[in-house]
Each structure stands twice: as structure tokens, then as C-alpha cells.
Amino acid sequence: MLALRLTRAARLAVQLRRLLVASASAGTGFLLLCALGHALTHPDAPGASSLRLAWCAAPLAATVYLAVAVARADPGTRPRPGLSAIGLGPGRLMAVSATTTALSAALGSVAALLGFLYLRGDLTGAPVDGAVSGVLALGQRLPAPAVVTLLALVPAAASAAVALTLRPRAPRPAPSAGSRRYGRFGAYGWGAARETFGAYGRYGARLASASASAPAPAPAPAPASASASASASASASASASAQPAGGRPAGAAQADPSGALLTQASDTRPPATTDGDGSAQDATGPAPATPRAHTTLLPWGIAVLTAGLAVETYAGDTATRDAAPSAGVLLGWALATLGLALAGPGLTHLCGRLLQAVRPGALRLLAGRVLMEESHRIGRPLGVVCAVASAAYAAAALHDADATDFGPLSLIGAVVVAGCTVATLLTAAVEAKHARTDTTDALLRLGAPPTTLRAAAALRAGALLAVFGPLTLVVAQLASLPLAR
Numbered sequence: 001m002l003a004l005r006l007t008r009a010a011r012l013a014v015q016l017r018r019l020l021v022a023s024a025s026a027g028t029g030f031l032l033l034c035a036l037g038h039a040l041t042h043p044d045a046p047g048a049s050s051l052r053l054a055w056c057a058a059p060l061a062a063t064v065y066l067a068v069a070v071a072r073a074d075p076g077t078r079p080r081p082g083l084s085a086i087g088l089g090p091g092r093l094m095a096v097s098a099t100t101t102a103l104s105a106a107l108g109s110v111a112a113l114l115g116f117l118y119l120r121g122d123l124t125g126a127p128v129d130g131a132v133s134g135v136l137a138l139g140q141r142l143p144a145p146a147v148v149t150l151l152a153l154v155p156a157a158a159s160a161a162v163a164l165t166l167r168p169r170a171p172r173p174a175p176s177a178g179s180r181r182y183g184r185f186g187a188y189g190w191g192a193a194r195e196t197f198g199a200y201g202r203y204g205a206r207l208a209s210a211s212a213s214a215p216a217p218a219p220a221p222a223p224a225s226a227s228a229s230a231s232a233s234a235s236a237s238a239s240a241s242a243q244p245a246g247g248r249p250a251g252a253a254q255a256d257p258s259g260a261l262l263t264q265a266s267d268t269r270p271p272a273t274t275d276g277d278g279s280a281q282d283a284t285g286p287a288p289a290t291p292r293a294h295t296t297l298l299p300w301g302i303a304v305l306t307a308g309l310a311v312e313t314y315a316g317d318t319a320t321r322d323a324a325p326s327a328g329v330l331l332g333w334a335l336a337t338l339g340l341a342l343a344g345p346g347l348t349h350l351c352g353r354l355l356q357a358v359r360p361g362a363l364r365l366l367a368g369r370v371l372m373e374e375s376h377r378i379g380r381p382l383g384v385v386c387a388v389a390s391a392a393y394a395a396a397a398l399h400d401a402d403a404t405d406f407g408p409l410s411l412i413g414a415v416v417v418a419g420c421t422v423a424t425l426l427t428a429a430v431e432a433k434h435a436r437t438d439t440t441d442a443l444l445r446l447g448a449p450p451t452t453l454r455a456a457a458a459l460r461a462g463a464l465l466a467v468f469g470p471l472t473l474v475v476a477q478l479a480s481l482p483l484a485r
Helices: 002-008 012-041 046-055 057-072 090-120 131-135 144-165 207-213 226-242 298-318 327-355 362-373 375-402 407-435 437-445 450-484
Strands: none
Touching: 012 046, 012 057, 012 090, 012 131, 012 144, 012 407, 046 057, 046 327, 057 090, 057 144, 057 327, 057 407, 090 144, 131 407, 298 327, 298 450, 327 362, 327 375, 327 450, 362 375, 362 450, 375 407, 375 450, 407 437, 437 450
16 A cells, blocks of 8 residues: 555656556566467477567566666655654565565556457457467467466566565674774784785884883982972873873873884874773774775676677577577577676776876866766666667668568567666666765855766766777677678
């Protein structure tokens, strides 16, 4: 009930994105039903029917990918402070998002069933003649369990993917600030402030500890009055009780008995303070978290892309010229898409770094920093769009070379896959724009003109097009070579 209320009270943009999910689910469900109709019409060709069903995995994956992106960009199901008190914690909001996605996908599945029955003539009494009549199983009764299973596949997969993506994650425990850190080679763990090479054995580095362990000689008494001596001893005892044992006041330097100042070469952290229970804590607070590098998956993405192209080349060499694309070609394209999706964040991060190279100005610096920050949001959708564009280019080249007709079902599948990937990229871009709203407002308050922000956005788009455009053409050429022979 809560999911229905949130669905009805959502804004127009959110409703349009959910309508896109329903449309994609309808297209995928119709293709699944057509695969079932082909199996019923041609019982003597189970291999061709299985291949049609396997090719339905591409629109299914694209639909699930779009559903996850729409659920992540939904502002009504984001965790907010205070919602846990009324029973809407992260787990409940995740369940609401999964239920909303399942409802949108189920609406599309129902539309697919109605369209399939209309083409069969079960609703009007007159079946439709044309190229799709051979996959409608005309004159045969549809098995209800198979129809329900195929139509429930898209809502179940989409809701499961949303629940897995938006599941509440426990925060990682921060390292205790009071624990001793070691930075030398061979010591246990890694310190926050690592020592340079040779710092441990540098001359004078351990004089402070040696002088601290040696007993200091008593100073010669100075002639003073009794009241002055009493006040001096009282202040000294008060300062000694205020600072920790073995420490020194902040800002004070250690000195040896002869009066020479001693500094420890490897001591780069401020002195620790003690709280009431005697545990030492860092005065500067916990160390800032190191930003996660998005270029670590770039080599893996390149390796998976290379493997996908190799599999596709092998499948294209072993297949006959007049045969339809085999399952090996589908596996090769799937691996190539996975590789580009893994390499997308790293390539976007590198685009940001290249924009800031060679003495950047304010415009290039702003555009590069934003690209580096948003690489984890828009990198993977960009990689998937690159893979789909490469497949479309290869299919168009194959069509021009062999003059083959793909048919209406192939066009429906291509439209579903391309539409889902482009819509996912636009949704990720909108999500990234909303995430940097505070930064944009701060720049405007500081006096940055809006034309500068628009120019930075255009520069980011141009940099991404300059990197991903040639990559798309190269992958498309390599993918189309084994199919065109």
C-alpha cells in the first residue's frame, strides 16, 4: 500500500521514468512470448527456438539495468533522517523500491500479454497476417504455466536486482585513533603518516626518546622569596597534572639538560590528548578516508573486452554464412559489453585527468574535477552505450554487406536495448547533476557565472565524445570483421 501511495504521489519526471520501465518490460515480454510461439509452431526445430530465447537475454538485461537506474534515481525512496523512527528505515525503503519496480514491470508484462493476444486474434477473432504470424502459434492453445513463467521473469529479475543494489550496507568500522600506528617496513599494519626511507636510523632521530628516558639533573635553586617559590611550585604541579604522562604541552619543544632543542625527524603527528578514561585520542580526529580509485578495473575491463572479441571472432569463423548469429556471437557480445562496462569508469576518470593536464585554467580544472568525481556514476552507462553502439554499427555493416533482413522482432529487440541503455545514461546524468547541487549552488554564491558552468558541461561532453567515439568505432570494426567474411 505504501508503494502504491508513493507511486501515485511521485513527480512527473519520476512517473515518466517508471513508464519507460513499463514500456521496456512490455517489449521484452512480447519477445519472450514470441519465442514461446515459435517453439509451439516449430516443434521440430528446438535449436532455433532455444536460440531465439537466448537472444531475449539482451533486452532482459537492458530492462533490468534501466529498472535499477530508475530505482536509484527515485527521490521518494532515499533514506532520510528521522524516517527510521516511524518504521521506514533503509531496509523498508529498499523493499518499497523493489515493490514499485515490480509493479511497473508487471504493468508492462500485462501490456505485452494483451498485445500478443490481440495479434493472435484471441481478443478480436481475426488474427493479424504478416511477418510475425509464424511466431504467434495461431490455432494452438497457449500453455498457461509457460506464459506466467515468462511474463513473471522480467518483474522478478528487476525487483531482485533493485533489492540487491539498494540493500542496506553496514558501515565499515573506522580505525581507532588512539591505537599506535607503525609505518616502517616489517612493522604490523600501515600508519597514517608513513615514514620516509631511512628515517628510523637517521642521526638524531631517537635523541628525544633517549633524553626522555634519562633522568634530568635537578636545576640549581635560584634566590627568590618564599611566596614566589610556592607559587612557582604550585603552577608547575598544576601543569604537570594537566598534561599526560610522558607527554608535553602543545606547542612546546623538548630540550636536553644543556638547553639544546631536540626534534624527532619521524614525529609528524601532533601530541595525543587524554580524555576522562585515560585513553589517548588523536587531537586532529580520524584520518580522512582515501578516495577510491576508479581506474583499478580498467585493466580487467580491457582483458574482458579482448576475450569477448576473441570469442566472437571464433564463433564467426565457425558459423556458416547464411546462418543466423549463433550463441557464440551472443556470448562474445556479452563479454565485450561487460568489458566496456568495467572499463567505463576508468576511462571517464582518465578523461578528467587529461582535461587537467598541461597548466589547466579554471574551466578545464572544474570540468576535469567533476568528471573524476562522477566517473563511478556515468562511467558504466557510458561503457554500455558504447557497446550497444558498436553492436548497432556492426549489425548495420552486416546488413549492407549481405542485404539481410532482420525482421520486425529484431527491430523490436534493438529498439528495446538501445532505448534502455540511452535512458539509463540520461538517468545517471540526472542523478549526478542532483548529487552536485550543493557544489553548483556554492559556486554561484561565490560569483561564478552560469555560462562558465554550461561551458564546463559542454567541455565534459566533448571530452567524453572524443574518447568514447573512436573507441566505439574501433570495437565495431573488430566485431564486424568476423561476421562479414
